[in-house]
Amino acid sequence: MTPIALDAALAAAAFAGYDQPTLDAGREAWLRKRRVHHPAGTWDKAGRFQIDEHCLACDRIRAPSRAWPKTRWNHGHTPKHVAALHGACATRVGRVMRVLDLFADLGPDASAHDHAAAEIESERILRPGKRTRRTVEAA
DSSP states (O other): OOHHHHHHHHHHHHHTTOOHHHHHHHHHHHHHHTTSSOOSEEEOTTSOEEESOOOGGGGGSOOOOSSSTTHHHHHHTSHHHHHHHHTOOHHHHHHHHHHHHHHHTTOTTOOHHHHHHHHHHHHHHHSOOOOOHHHHHHO
């Protein structure tokens, strides 16, 4: 993704009313999904990963063992974990990630029409969902 496309995606999310912690978490989660950034932690001699960034969701992830050494490594790459670290809503972080994916797929040789279509689609993605009757009754 070009820096211009990254800025355009984050600007679209900011214009839709997303706060700065959500934008930061969305960018970091997107980079972790692409395996550009990784969670802080250490590997022991048995190949188990011990994560240094703790959140409430980390407590529900099984401890690494020789059979499953990367459970916390994989959890550290999830949007839920990154959202908890930044104090953001995981749903909104996921929406920012989808917009970043949308602009990343454009490529450097995309036409103005493709960029306009991506902006319209990003507005649809970033719009809050409608509350259904079932969710209102449960609340």
